[in-house]
Amino acid sequence: MTDGSWYDADIDRVIITEAQIREKIAELAKQVSADYTTVEDGLLLVCVLKGAVMFMADFARALGRHGPAADLEFMAVSSYGQGTTSSGTVRILKDLDRDVAGRHVVVVEDIVDSGLTLSWLLRYLASRKAASVEVVTLLRKPEAVKVSIPVKYVGFDIPNEFVVGYGLDFAERYRELPFVGVLKPDVYARA
Ligand SMILES: O=P(O)(O)OC[C@H]1O[C@H](OP(=O)(O)OP(=O)(O)O)[C@H](O)[C@@H]1O
Numbered sequence: 001m002t003d004g005s006w007y008d009a010d011i012d013r014v015i016i017t018e019a020q021i022r023e024k025i026a027e028l029a030k031q032v033s034a035d036y037t038t039v040e041d042g043l044l045l046v047c048v049l050k051g052a053v054m055f056m057a058d059f060a061r062a063l064g065r066h067g068p069a070a071d072l073e074f075m076a077v078s079s080y081g082q083g084t085t086s087s088g089t090v091r092i093l094k095d096l097d098r099d100v101a102g103r104h105v106v107v108v109e110d111i112v113d114s115g116l117t118l119s120w121l122l123r124y125l126a127s128r129k130a131a132s133v134e135v136v137t138l139l140r141k142p143e144a145v146k147v148s149i150p151v152k153y154v155g156f157d158i159p160n161e162f163v164v165g166y167g168l169d170f171a172e173r174y175r176e177l178p179f180v181g182v183l184k185p186d187v188y189a190r191a
């Protein structure tokens with residue numbers, strides 16, 4: 001990175017640019033719109049905070065241009081804490097504010113890595129009696145998946161490396177970067 005930003009010292013390389021993210025979100029919103037043209041009561045988008053915050057904001061707006069009506073809901077769950085591997089335990093930090101029973105839900109995720117978060121969340125939404133549940137994720141790491149889950153809408157399949165930016169953090173940092181990138185190895189050594 002050589003554009004003089006503070007993160008030049010930390011980012012090894014960008015793997016998905018801002019423009020690529022923008023284009024992909026337009027495509028994903030088109031696919032979801034086409035699949036839900038006749039849904040009654042509109043869609044319920046469930047954003048999985050904090051990582052999916054950027055994707056939710058951009059995806060919901062893209063859907064708003066041509067798609068079905070959508071209600072926006074937010075859950076906060078965490079399993080990574082300060083590290084780069086899943087603890088395997090998903091903690092609810094903020095639950096849904098409203099009933100999902102009978103609703104057509106699309107879960108909005110930033111990344112499917114081990115799959116543990118989503119497999120937990122899909123069971124949770126089923127127990128809350130959602131009428132249907134599909135998942136849209138911006139990123140997926142096919143080589144890292146421990147629990148195989150049906151993800152209907154995938155933005156990018158990426159290599160099995162820890163990534164940051166566009167909502168994704170390492171120890172709560174780098175979420176605000178507008179691209180997805182990989183950190184230099186010495187950042188982990190410094191942490
Ligand atoms: O497929 P998995 O291995 O479960 O990983 C994916 C999940 O991990 C991250 O959340 P994290 O627990 O880091 O919380 P955060 O979104 O607040 O950063 C990410 O935002 C996904 O929700």
Ligand code: HPA
Pocket residue numbers: 080111113161162163164168169170
């Ligand atoms: O690669 C990742 N980066 C940041 N957060 C994550 N949570 C799961 N995988 C990742």
Ligand SMILES: [Mg+2]
Pocket residue numbers: 051080081168169
């Ligand atoms: Mg995280």
